[in-house]
Amino acid sequence: MTHIFHRNPAAELPVAAGGEGCYLIDTDGKRYLDASGGAAVSCLGHGHPRVVEAIKRQADTLAFAHSAFLTSEPAEQLAEYLARKAPGDLDWVYFVSGGSEAVEAALKLARQYFLEIGQPQRTRFIARRQSYHGNTLGALSIGGNVWRREPYRPLLMESHHVAPCYPYREQRADETPEAYGERLASELEDMLQDLGPETVIAFVAETVVGATAGALAPVPGYFKRVREVCDRYGVLLILDEVMCGMGRTGTLFACEQDGVAPDLLATAKGLGGGYVPIGAMFASDRIYQTIRAGSGAFQHGHTYMGHALACAASLAVQQTIEDDDLLSAVHARGEELQAALTERFGTHPNIGDIRGRGLFRGLELVADRDSKRPFEADTKLHARIKSEAMERGLICYPGHGTIDGQQGHHVLLAPPFILESSQVGELVDKLSGAVEAALAAVR
Ligand code: PLP
Helix, strand or coil, X not given: CCXXXXXCCCCCCCCEEEEEEXXXXXXXXXXXXXXXXXXXXXCCCECCHHHHHHHHHHHHHCCCCCCCCCXXXXXXXXXXXXXXXXXXXXXXXXXXXXXHHHHHHXXXXXXXXXXXXXXXXXCEEEEECCCCCCCCHXXXXXXXXHHHHHHHHHHCCCCEEECCCXXXXXXXXXXXXXXXXXXXXXXXXXXXXXXXXXXXXXXXXXXXXXXXXCCECCCCCHHXXXXXXXXXXXXXXXXXXXXXXXXXXXXXXXXXXXXXXXCEEEECHHHCCCCCXXXXXXXXXXXXXXXXXXCXXXXXCCCCCCCHHHHHHHHHHHHHHHHCCHHHHHHHHHHHHXXXXXXXXXXXXXXXXXXXXXXXXXXXXXXXXXXXXXXXXXXXXXXXXXXXXXXXXXXXXXXXXXXXXXXXXXXXXXXXXXXXXXXXXXXHHHHHXXXXXXXXXXX
């Protein structure tokens, strides 16, 4: 008997009772290897003593002081820490409680920036198909995930979408990765021309696409070209690193590997590592100074922004990543994971692509490897893999609609940064068992 309005009221869920490192444990004592950190959240695994201690210490001191009246030491320290590490001049950190809130804040600040500099005609956003930016109405409006948008379409604000950077399916055989990236940047420029570039606020993209398409990393040069196009027309670049940021791909900010800095950046998930709900929007110095010298305030806000307890926990998460050199671990374990996945699935008839960066990896399932034909949507392959994996004591993050919002299936992996080499084998073995069992049911 439950009174929780669960995501899926019909599903019978195990009850989580504890967590130890990379494992979650249910009330029956069953252990699950958390190979997706939930949804790329639990970067330090579960029950990390340093984070638990920081939370206890902060709870004893101060849990919450409303940000309209007071600031707090943990919030100041975390902002200073993050601003020091952030690329470009993303020197200003606006704390929120999650990813959708971080994206909403970025969209609204971008609009307000143009009002302040006397360009009120800029009202439009361009984003990409096959991206997810959150479930609140603004974030959903710019999102490119067809099935998530569909029921709410009449309520969504105007947005425009260009192609994702999806080399497995969309890079031509006669095209280098660089030429493919150029072609995509040209598509963005063409859309700007069609819309009238002076009407566009920003281009929004996940640096590495997560939930909708399964760890799609950009080709070399893509974001540099995109940045140039945005700059040519005075359009802002907003990067959504809610899932791929905070070390997940091997650098604290995923865009470091692409040699670009956006004007606004959204992050969450790994920022608090699941210990607390926290997200952040980073703003460039130019945008911050414009607001400060102009109207003087960003016309936005939430009750829990800059929550002291959340900031203290997040600071402990981030300092642990630094002190324990976990970005190197992400890189090393990520390479081991890619190698192990390639050894197991590299010639598998139903795995078309194995991709990603760091500890952010995706496998795309296909009915036919040569033609890349997907399985029919009604096979619900993703749901089958998820439940077969749970059965075997593995949590992974399968998705559907990989190709166009309806067709295609993938599995996303995002294990904790503390994953040990010996656990890579356990992960791949359990995943392989789950994939084979799910495939046997649909063949
Ligand atoms: N942006 C991206 C890239 C995400 O992956 C997500 C969540 O999965 C969000 C935004 C929304 O974050 P939240 O669920 O914390 O609101």
